[in-house]
Amino acid sequence: MKYAVYQMDVVAGDPEQNRRKVRAWLDETVKTNKPDIVVLPEMWTTAYTLSRLDEVADRDSEPSTSFLQELANKYDVHIIGGSVANRKEERFYNTALVVDRQGNIVHQYDKIHLVPMLDEPKYLAGGKNKAEGFELDGVKMGLIICYDLRFPELARKLALEGVQVLHIVAEWPSARKDHWKALQLARAIENQMFVVSCNRVGSHDGVDFAGTSMIVDPWGEVVATGSEDREETLRAELSLDLVSKIRKDVPVFSSRVPELY
Numbered sequence: 001m002k003y004a005v006y007q008m009d010v011v012a013g014d015p016e017q018n019r020r021k022v023r024a025w026l027d028e029t030v031k032t033n034k035p036d037i038v039v040l041p042e043m044w045t046t047a048y049t050l051s052r053l054d055e056v057a058d059r060d061s062e063p064s065t066s067f068l069q070e071l072a073n074k075y076d077v078h079i080i081g082g083s084v085a086n087r088k089e090e091r092f093y094n095t096a097l098v099v100d101r102q103g104n105i106v107h108q109y110d111k112i113h114l115v116p117m118l119d120e121p122k123y124l125a126g127g128k129n130k131a132e133g134f135e136l137d138g139v140k141m142g143l144i145i146c147y148d149l150r151f152p153e154l155a156r157k158l159a160l161e162g163v164q165v166l167h168i169v170a171e172w173p174s175a176r177k178d179h180w181k182a183l184q185l186a187r188a189i190e191n192q193m194f195v196v197s198c199n200r201v202g203s204h205d206g207v208d209f210a211g212t213s214m215i216v217d218p219w220g221e222v223v224a225t226g227s228e229d230r231e232e233t234l235r236a237e238l239s240l241d242l243v244s245k246i247r248k249d250v251p252v253f254s255s256r257v258p259e260l261y
């Protein structure tokens with residue numbers, strides 16, 4: 001499974017311009033070594049313009065869903081569509097979207113853990129649905145958003161469901177970049193699964209973002225990583241066989257004794 005991850009610099013509060021950027025990026029990215037699956041960052045339509053959500057957020061995941069469906073179809077790729085600010089009834093959510101290459105919506109997820117350090121709880125409602133995995137090309141996958149990375153129970157729940165590839169879409173600040181790197185490695189090693197992350201670069205409202213998107217294998221080896229401060233594309237081909245091999249060699253899952261903790 002070939003990946004391309006867009007470590008993007010998001011334009012604050014301008015969904016139209018960000019859609020143009022994503023379209024141009026994908027157009028270029030499929031020209032050489034066409035990926036099976038592409039990944040966008042958290043809040044890629046608006047960035048953290050939370051005080052302007054009335055003006056810039058989607059409503060019921062539109063127009064982002066239609067836009068991603070059109071691109072998936074046109075370029076014949078699965079899209080882990082990052083997340084977008086999204087109004088549902090009268091509340092705003094941080095909603096992640098996954099669209100397959102036929103344009104079917106295969107997964108939607110509202111960020112469960114809202115990040116106090118970026119004022120999310122003041123403006124957004126946390127997701128209330130149980131986190132679940134989804135499948136693309138027969139591979140069980142999971143998707144979490146940024147601050148969710150700090151809650152190992154969530155990734156473990158997905159791993160116990162059979163998830164082999166965990167995606168993390170993020171706007172993770174540089175101030176805590178060491179946590180970003182270490183926690184991704186930890187989630188990959190402890191759950192013996194691939195981690196594919198997509199973080200933004202650039203700055204907004206005095207906050208610098210850490211980039212350093214990563215593709216980590218289930219042994220904890222970093223297969224690809226982005227810079228801290230430049231837009232770029234990370235590419236890697238995942239050998240899914242590695243998951244079962246490592247789970248057999250170091251049988252963590254059968255050694256668990258959950259009734260004692």
Ligand SMILES: O=C(O)CCC(=O)C(=O)O
Nearest residue numbers: 115146147171172173176
């Ligand atoms: O947990 C952190 O340090 C960063 C989290 C974050 O920026 C987010 O969830 O958007």
